[in-house]
Amino acid sequence: MNKTMKNAMKTPAGSLTETVVEAQIGRSLWDDAWARLKANKAAMASCVALFIISIACFLGPVLSPHGFDTVYRNYVKVPASLTAYPRNEAVEPAMVKALKRARLSIESFTIEGDQITAKVSSRREIRERSSQYVDRSDLFKNAKLKDLADDKLTGTLVAEIDRKHFYFGTDANGRDLMTRTLIAGRVSLVIGLLASSVALLIGVTYGSLSGYFGGRVDLVMMRVVDVLYSLPFIFFVILLVVFFGRNFILMFIAVGAVEWLDMARIVRGQTLSIKRQEYVLAAEAMGVGTGGILKRHIIPNTLGPVVIFVTLLVPKVILLESFLSFLGLGVQEPMTSWGVLISEGARNLQGASWMLIFPSIFLTTTLFALNFIGDGLRDALDPKDR
Amino acid sequence: MLRYVLKRLLTAIPTLFLIVTISFFLIRVAPGGPFDLERPLEAKVMENLNKIYQLDKSLWEQYVIYMGNVLKGDLGPSFFFRDFTVGDLFRQGLPISIEIGGYALLLALIFGGALGILAALKQNRAPDYSVMTVATMGITIPNFVVAPVLTLIFGVALGWLPVGGWNNGAWPNKILPIITLALPQVAIVARLTRGSMIEALRSHHIRTARANGLPSWMVVVVHALRGALLPVVSYAGPAAAALLTGSVVIETIYGIPGVGRYFVQAALNRDYTLVMGTVIVIAVFIMIFNLIVDLLYAWLDPRVRYD
Numbered sequence: 001m002n003k004t005m006k007n008a009m010k011t012p013a014g015s016l017t018e019t020v021v022e023a024q025i026g027r028s029l030w031d032d033a034w035a036r037l038k039a040n041k042a043a044m045a046s047c048v049a050l051f052i053i054s055i056a057c058f059l060g061p062v063l064s065p066h067g068f069d070t071v072y073r074n075y076v077k078v079p080a081s082l083t084a085y086p087r088n089e090a091v092e093p094a095m096v097k098a099l100k101r102a103r104l105s106i107e108s109f110t111i112e113g114d115q116i117t118a119k120v121s122s123r124r125e126i127r128e129r130s131s132q133y134v135d136r137s138d139l140f141k142n143a144k145l146k147d148l149a150d151d152k153l154t155g156t157l158v159a160e161i162d163r164k165h166f167y168f169g170t171d172a173n174g175r176d177l178m179t180r181t182l183i184a185g186r187v188s189l190v191i192g193l194l195a196s197s198v199a200l201l202i203g204v205t206y207g208s209l210s211g212y213f214g215g216r217v218d219l220v221m222m223r224v225v226d227v228l229y230s231l232p233f234i235f236f237v238i239l240l241v242v243f244f245g246r247n248f249i250l251m252f253i254a255v256g257a258v259e260w261l262d263m264a265r266i267v268r269g270q271t272l273s274i275k276r277q278e279y280v281l282a283a284e285a286m287g288v289g290t291g292g293i294l295k296r297h298i299i300p301n302t303l304g305p306v307v308i309f310v311t312l313l314v315p316k317v318i319l320l321e322s323f324l325s326f327l328g329l330g331v332q333e334p335m336t337s338w339g340v341l342i343s344e345g346a347r348n349l350q351g352a353s354w355m356l357i358f359p360s361i362f363l364t365t366t367l368f369a370l371n372f373i374g375d376g377l378r379d380a381l382d383p384k385d386r
Numbered sequence: 387m388l389r390y391v392l393k394r395l396l397t398a399i400p401t402l403f404l405i406v407t408i409s410f411f412l413i414r415v416a417p418g419g420p421f422d423l424e425r426p427l428e429a430k431v432m433e434n435l436n437k438i439y440q441l442d443k444s445l446w447e448q449y450v451i452y453m454g455n456v457l458k459g460d461l462g463p464s465f466f467f468r469d470f471t472v473g474d475l476f477r478q479g480l481p482i483s484i485e486i487g488g489y490a491l492l493l494a495l496i497f498g499g500a501l502g503i504l505a506a507l508k509q510n511r512a513p514d515y516s517v518m519t520v521a522t523m524g525i526t527i528p529n530f531v532v533a534p535v536l537t538l539i540f541g542v543a544l545g546w547l548p549v550g551g552w553n554n555g556a557w558p559n560k561i562l563p564i565i566t567l568a569l570p571q572v573a574i575v576a577r578l579t580r581g582s583m584i585e586a587l588r589s590h591h592i593r594t595a596r597a598n599g600l601p602s603w604m605v606v607v608v609h610a611l612r613g614a615l616l617p618v619v620s621y622a623g624p625a626a627a628a629l630l631t632g633s634v635v636i637e638t639i640y641g642i643p644g645v646g647r648y649f650v651q652a653a654l655n656r657d658y659t660l661v662m663g664t665v666i667v668i669a670v671f672i673m674i675f676n677l678i679v680d681l682l683y684a685w686l687d688p689r690v691r692y693d
Binding site: 226227230231232234235238239242243315319322323326327329339342343346349350356360363364367368371372 | 401533
């Protein structure tokens with residue numbers, strides 16, 4: 001069709017070609033669907049939310065000052081807060097404790113901004129190396145011993161307070177929860193996408209082949225799906241964990257390989273009706289091969305329901321991963337995922353509620369967004385219900 | 387109809403046979419065995435254990451023996467819970483799981499259905515939006531988040547209900563597990579009912595019923611609901627099978643002695659017989675409920691015929 005258009009434009013009859021070109025600009029079903037989707041506020045808001053979460057999860061851990069596996073032993077289970085740690089009242093006890101390790105006692109103690117000056121004394125000779133004991137605490141940095149007296153029994157210690165922000169608090173091991181939530185999101189999102197694309201690939205191929213060939217082939221292929229369907233799903237997953245335990249990427253490729261059953265059924269149903277359409281008949285009459293018909297005519301036309309199903313499959317897989325992690329079968333420490341964080345949070349709910357709240361907000365927002373997008377796509381592609 | 391039921395039950399036998407066979411070999415292929423401990427047992431002890439549990443025979447012999455026993459109704463001894471047979475474990479746990487799951491299913495159908503109808507009747511108005519928001523929340527918030535939060539509110543903060551345990555099935559102990567189990571199902575049923583109800587309310591026979599001057603409650607309950615129930619019924623079948631065979635998360639969090647926990651535990655402990663028992667029980671439940679769904683379908687929709 002494009003070719004005829006170009007040919008028409010080359011002809012000198014200018015006025016005629018213009019009308020032809022104008023007639024060509026129609027609104028395809030996809031344009032219509034896109035317009036309907038854009039009008040759906042919940043779906044668009046969900047797209048934005050999902051975009052923000054994905055960007056945060058992929059860039060956040062890189063930009064964050066804390067490593068996702070960095071342990072701050074002085075900040076175990078500190079609550080979420082916008083102001084920096086340490087709190088001023090916590091500085092002096094921490095200093096006393098650190099100096100006690102160095103066998104120094106404090107004579108006087110002043111804080112000016114981030115600068116600490118402390119006069120210290122000891123019964124033995126003070127060595128400059130002792131300032132390391134202060135640096136070892138997560139609260140201080142750049143500690144130095146200066147102005148040692150001649151007998152080396154008194155001196156001045158200067159150090160800076162190492163201000164750190166824990167916007168989401170820290171977990172039971174003293175790791176920054178924000179960085180962990182973001183890195184967990186990366187894991188969960190990658191797993192969701194990976195498993196869904198594997199399911200998509202297998203399901204679409206299997207379903208379209210089964211539907212297109214029909215007859216006995218279809219019967220056998222669908223019987224296989226039925227048998228796999230009645231096998232308890234969690235049994236499969238646990239076996240996969242047993243086989244691929246250490247490697248979660250491999251495991252989720254395998255989970256995707258289990259999740260394709262619904263997809264295959266949907267695509268098969270669609271294919272059964274599509275293959276009776278005139279354009280498929282025409283393609284067959286023109287001698288297009290089976291592969292060509294499937295690729296060019298059948299699969300593109302099944303995409304509507306498939307796209308909807310995939311947007312609903314991604315949250316399902318993320319939830320499944322969380323469920324496995326909750327059972328202790330998923331991602332292993334120090335790597336983490338939303339499911340792992342939530343199950344830790346659920347254990348520490350009393351006294352450290354932020355450990356449950358923040359990962360749950362991220363997980364539910366993502367699932368919400370994906371569900372709304374899925375619903376929006378369904379309404380956009382299948383406007384019958386509106 | 388009796389003939390149809392019989393035919394369905396007969397065709398279920400080969401499927402069940404296939405399922406049992408596949409899972410038997412799958413779990414055996416998995417690395418590790420039921421008696422592998424962190425510190426390996428002495429060779430002689432291991433040999434004796436293998437002899438007692440007939441693990442020293444070839445896989446085929448074991449398969450034939452196992453299938454023979456299953457046909458006699460004997461699911462074998464549990465490898466992990468010594469002194470218990472798999473049958474004993476199910477006799478103790480299954481009624482508890484069925485009770486919790488049954489109530490949850492009932493709640494889901496009643497509340498989910500009612501909310502769905504409400505949302506459909508007030509489509510695109512405030513009640514619809516609020517029901518759908520709550521329903522989406524019910525689907526997206528995982529039950530292992532809901533469970534601790536509910537426990538904290540009702541068990542710890544308010545102190546109205548026990549935080550866990552079974553206590554021989556006392557009512558206060560059942561409430562939280564049933565609610566937690568039912569919430570996502572309520573949400574899904576509400577969504578399904580709303581969708582199909584909207585479609586049903588637009589169909590010709592409803593317009594005719596309204597035109598004939600039937601009272602609106604009758605139009606909704608008698609005429610629209612019947613058709614709208616079809617997708618709910620086809621969802622409720624597999625869902626019922628899943629609910630009645632117990633939930634790992636709920637049973638672990640609330641400490642309920644049902645059968646839901648066995649599956650994960652057994653597979654991880656390579657408790658071969660218990661895994662197989664669970665697979666068989668779940669498969670039988672799925673098949674029974676699929677049959678019930680098909681029968682209900684034909685009863686609800688006269689266009690459906692058994693062939």
